[in-house]
Amino acid sequence: xxxxxxxxxxxxxxxxxxxxxxxxxxxxxxxxxxxxxxxxxxxxxxxxxxxxxxxxxxxxxxxxxxxxxxxxxxxxxxxxxxxxxxxxxxxxxxxxxxxxxxxxxxxxxxxxxxxxxxxxxxxxxxxxxxxxxxxxxxxxxxxxxxxxxxxxxxxxxxxxxxxxxxxxxxxxxxxxxxxxxxxxxxxxxxxxxxxxxxxxxxxxxxxxxxxxxxxxxxxxxxxxxxxxxxx
Numbered sequence: 001x002x003x004x005x006x007x008x009x010x011x012x013x014x015x016x017x018x019x020x021x022x023x024x025x026x027x028x029x030x031x032x033x034x035x036x037x038x039x040x041x042x043x044x045x046x047x048x049x050x051x052x053x054x055x056x057x058x059x060x061x062x063x064x065x066x067x068x069x070x071x072x073x074x075x076x077x078x079x080x081x082x083x084x085x086x087x088x089x090x091x092x093x094x095x096x097x098x099x100x101x102x103x104x105x106x107x108x109x110x111x112x113x114x115x116x117x118x119x120x121x122x123x124x125x126x127x128x129x130x131x132x133x134x135x136x137x138x139x140x141x142x143x144x145x146x147x148x149x150x151x152x153x154x155x156x157x158x159x160x161x162x163x164x165x166x167x168x169x170x171x172x173x174x175x176x177x178x179x180x181x182x183x184x185x186x187x188x189x190x191x192x193x194x195x196x197x198x199x200x201x202x203x204x205x206x207x208x209x210x211x212x213x214x215x216x217x218x219x220x221x222x223x224x225x226x227x228x229x230x231x
Contacts, residue, residue, distance in 0.1 A: 012051070012052060012055050013052070016048065023037070040079060040080075041076065041079065042079075043071075043072045043073075043074075043075030043076040043079055044072060044076060045072065046068045046069070046071050046072025046075065047068070047069050047072035047073060047076070048072075049065075049068045049072075050065045050066065050067070050068030050069035050070075050072060051065070051069065052065075053065030053068065054066070054069075067196055067197055068197075123137070123139055123141075123142050123143050123144060123145050123168075124137060124142070124144070124145025124146065124147060124156070124170070125145055125146055126145075126146070126147040126148065126154055126156065127147075127148045127150075128148070128149045128150070128152035128153060128154045128177070129148075129150045129151065129152055130150070130151045130152055131152045132152055132153045132154075132155075133152070133153070133154050133155070134154075134155045134156075134157075135154070135155070135156050135157070136156075136157045136160065137156060137157065137158050137160070137161045138160040138161055139161050139162070140161070140162045141162065141164045142158070142161045142162065142163050142164060142168050143163075143164045143168050144168040144169045144170060145170060145171075146170070146171045146172075146173075147170070147171075147172050147173075147179055147181075148172075148173045148174075148175075149173070149174045149175070149177035149178060149179050149225065150174075150175045150176065150177055151175070151176045151177050152177045153177055153178045153179070153180075154174075154177075154178070154179045154180070155179075155180045155182075156179070156180070156181050156182070157182045158181070158182060158183045158184065158187070158216075159182055159183070159184055161184070162213070162214065163187070163213075163214035163215070163216065166213070166214045166215065167214060167215045167216070167217065168214075168216055168217070169216075169217040169218075169219065170216060170217070170218050170219070171218075171219045171220075172218060172219070172220040172221070172227050173220075173221045173222075174198065174220075174221070174222045174223070174225035174226060174227050175222075175223045175224065175225055176223070176224045176225055177225045178225055178226045178227070178228075179220075179225075179226075179227045179228070180227075180228050180230075181218070181227075181228070181229045181230070182230055182231065183204060183216060183229065183230075183231050184213070184231065185205070185207070185231045186207060186211050186212060186213040186214070187204075187207065187212070187213065187214050187215070187216050187231070188207045188212050188214070188215045188216070189202055189204050189215075189216055189218060189229055190215060190216070190217045190218070191218045191220060191229065192217075192218070192219050192220070193218075193219075193220040193221070193222070193227070194220070194221045194222070195221075195222045196221075196222065196223045196224070197223065197224050198222030198223055198224050198225045198226055198227075199222060199226045199227070200220045200222050200226070200227045200228075201226075201227070201228045201229070202229045203228060203229060203230040203231075204229055204230060204231040205231060
């Protein structure tokens, strides 16, 4: 997080606490019923969380923030009886469809300007659906591949591998599941991630140019799931 986004987040939450304190003060002065107000407008909490995510991520790769805002907005409109309550029955199926379309179409839109090398081989092709899978990659000429976890878990260990021509691209997708990647200490990781109500973490330590023996480019998408890269 940059210092600018950190400052913006601090200002955002500072103003939010001031607002909450002011509403509590009015409640104590019998000018309004805070809890009645909260019962009526509690979906606004989702919108506040979404805005906080957008600010912290500087509005980049923050699809989960937009999801929170959309869900909060729809719930709020239903609480205010502007939208029919039956609409909620369609929200989750539509959200799943949108997430699926995003996973399918994301490479088309993000691959053009990402600067990542293309996946030229399927040295790794792992798919775990409603299951768990562990894979140890020991190829000394690894060129790239894909790993998917849907309602399941995948663990991949690259500690005994080497990258072809010093670089490779790995595409990871976790939907209601988790993926854990372990890489050699002397690999540099370049991560491009899209979490949608999920999390993507790069826990590897920085590598100096002198010690670096390769660069692994990772395109990661986590929908209600988690992806973790560590050395």
